[in-house]
Amino acid sequence: MNSSNDSRSASWQLKTRSYAMPIVWLAGLWTMLILVWQQAATDIIPLLINIAVVATIPGIVHLGLARFLKEEWAQALVLIGWTAFAAIAIASTGNLFTPLIAMAVLPIVAAVSFGRMNRVLEATALTALVIGAIAIAGPQGLLPRNVGWLAQIPILELAGLVLSLIVIGSGLSAILPLMDSQARLRDALFRKSPHMDFCVDQRGRVVSASDRAKNWSKAGSITGLFENGQALSKVRHALHMALTNNHPASFVIPVGGQQDLHQLHIGRLDEHRAILSLRNVAGQFARERELQAERDTAVTASHDKTLFLAGMSHELRTPLNAIIGFSDMMKARLFGPIPAKYAEYADLIHESGRHLVDLVGDVLDMSKIESEHYKLNKEPFDICEVVRSCVKLMQLGADEAGVRLSVDLPDHAVPVLADRKAMRQILFNLLSNAIKFTPGDGRVTTGIELDGDTVILEVRDNGVGMSEEDASRVGQPFQQAESAKNSDARGTGLGLSLVKALSELHGGTFALRSELGQGTRIILDLPIVNEAELGKKLVQELDVRNHIRRALAATEEIAAVSARLSS
The missing domain is CATH 1.10.287 (Helix Hairpins)
Structure with missing residues (x-):
């Protein structure tokens, strides 16, 4: 119920802020113009109509955009409208020495109603720019002298001043309660803080404190709060840095008679005050x-x-x-x-x-x-040769299981710098697993691809596969999928753990993709390519291919000559 009332109250305050100024301006403006029109001569009625139209525009714009004033574009249009009107009204008198100078405050009052300090600063700067321009233009004879609209009706200047003051007062009366309520809210939040918060001045004196802080200590300055000399010196330095350079600080210090550890955060509130927030972390440190x-x-x-x-x-x-x-x-x-x-x-x-x-x-x-005692013995070799030899050695076991083995390798050598024994162990484990869990007439393919300095080694099968849950466990020591446990093939759950560990020792990554009943793909990305040797191998193989092409071309030419001779 209270939250509903607070919501309605906030909504009402927002509407009051948005609509108060334009409504008061339009009501006062037309009241003033009607009173003047009743006593004015007939020849100035067209002038009054022009004044009414020009003076009504900023109020109508403000009122029309009131519901959109949370948007920046709406705020900008409202400020431009009030600033333009104030400039026209002041400039029409020919100088700054006019009661209508009070209208220069209208854009600032409008900006204050937005509740954003940056808009107030923008409105102030814009108004100062307009007044400065009028001050410069007046002595240069660039402004009309006693022929402006308002200058022809002196009472309008006084009426304009009164109206401006009324609008300024009404605008401030709508804003000040809100500012006061926000101040009370900040004060309430500070007092009810769950931490021990102290507001101190630049001399270290306690200006105010949260309820919990008051219950914890009655000290009137940081000297009483921090009895430890080293801690007090550190706090004073941090307070000085926060106030002079706006550098917040956070550290752990011993506090109180038992010197319990507390987390202290120091942040600047303004140029003369800072907030010290203490939180007991002794229990947290003990648990850590x-x-x-x-x-x-x-x-x-x-x-x-x-x-x-x-x-x-x-x-x-x-x-x-x-x-x-x-x-x-x-x-x-x-x-x-x-x-x-x-x-x-x-x-x-x-x-x-x-x-x-x-x-x-x-x-x-x-x-x-x-135990980090496994040392890699890196040497240069062709990874494709190792793949072919491992597949040959596993061929007998695959034939006995009725599984077909195949390779998908580049048509050139792939020189790498790695531990040959570890690479063979990786391949034997991957092939052994794939053969073990692939039924008869199944297929296991070992492939190699190149991606920059990375060898992508893949072993895929169309065997029993595994579920997503099982796949997440595979690669941990002594972990097996349910499909492996239900198989007649024996296993320890160490094979893929070794593969993963040896891959990571080479700086690579291990990835497993599987679907129950569809098979498994294991992909290793190994940054082991010997790029210098790879370039030489490619050049050599290109040279060999050129020799073969030339030999084939020569053979064809000889055959053609022989055919001509025989004919």
Whole structure:
């Protein structure tokens, strides 16, 4: 209910501001002209009509645009109208020594009713410019002397002065209550501030304070507020800078008997006063220290976990290599034939051992990357050759799964500067995943594109795909999609994590796009192109192509000559 009343009150004040001046002006103007017309001679009635028309125009313009006065164009038109009328009225007397000089204030009163200080300044400057122009033009004989409209009817000058004063008074009476209410609102907001706010003068004396600040301290100056000598010196310096250079300051200082930490903000209110706002942040800082301690504990635990995994993975490799080696010897029957059941067991032992070795290798690599011990050994090589060799090595597994492998590579070499082992590991993981989750008769394509100094490596398949939720988790260690969990193929959830980590070590990015039942695309942007070598390779390949073209042209020419000779 109160908010509704406040809204209606604000709306009424806005209408009063917008309509008061033009209504009072038009009513007073026509009242004055009617009184003068009743006592005027017949020969000046046309002059009165002209005066009435000219004097009515600014009031009508102001009244017509009252509902649009929030817009800048409407304010500009109103100011121009009042300024032009004031200039005509004053200039018509031939000099500035006329009661009508009071009309120069009309544009300023109109600007004040807009409630914007920049408009008041603009109106003041415009009025000063007009008065200055009249003051210069008068002595130069550029203005009429005693032949102006108002000069022919002396009583109109006095009536114009009275009317101007009435309009000025009515305009100010409509504005002053609003200004007073705004001042009361600012004072209420200051007093009810949730912080401890103090208004201090340039000597540091407390001029006023919010209710909460009064309850907290009865000090009459900043000396009583800040007992710590170092803090007081800092506050005085910040207060001086705020008042002289309008530089606000914000910092944390100890305050009070217990020296609790408070956030202090100092901002200038005017050239003689500033606002000091205090907020107790001791609890916030204590919580931040707790969070920092918890974070440090978590980082330490993660580091210890990484070191443990690295050590464990390294120790597991020795016995696993022995298991794989002996099971391989059993599979090969190096020591003679063995029963079929034992041969089957040897195959299972060998397969499980290989799987464990791969798992241990992935865990070891991830541990190295997380502990920042993984070092890239960058060297120049052709990325297309690495792609072709990796695809060939994966071809047997793809054939067994009934999956077709293909490549989409540029018809020229793509020299890069990268870690060859890491690139092979990326490709093996991507191809292994794609083959593993692509059904028979599916297709896996590996492509390379160039974009400036960036190699865009893409592996796409038309396999089982994954949901958007699963795709957001993939790339995190030990995370798998639901489609992978439901598959017969074994996986640890480390493959794509390694791919992402190794890509980022090369300064690249990892992107996964997938749709359940439609397949998956994994795109790596790797800024590893060796541009100097690329230019040489392209030139060399262009030279080779030119030789081939010349050889083909020569062959065709020889064939044509032979055909002519045979005929």
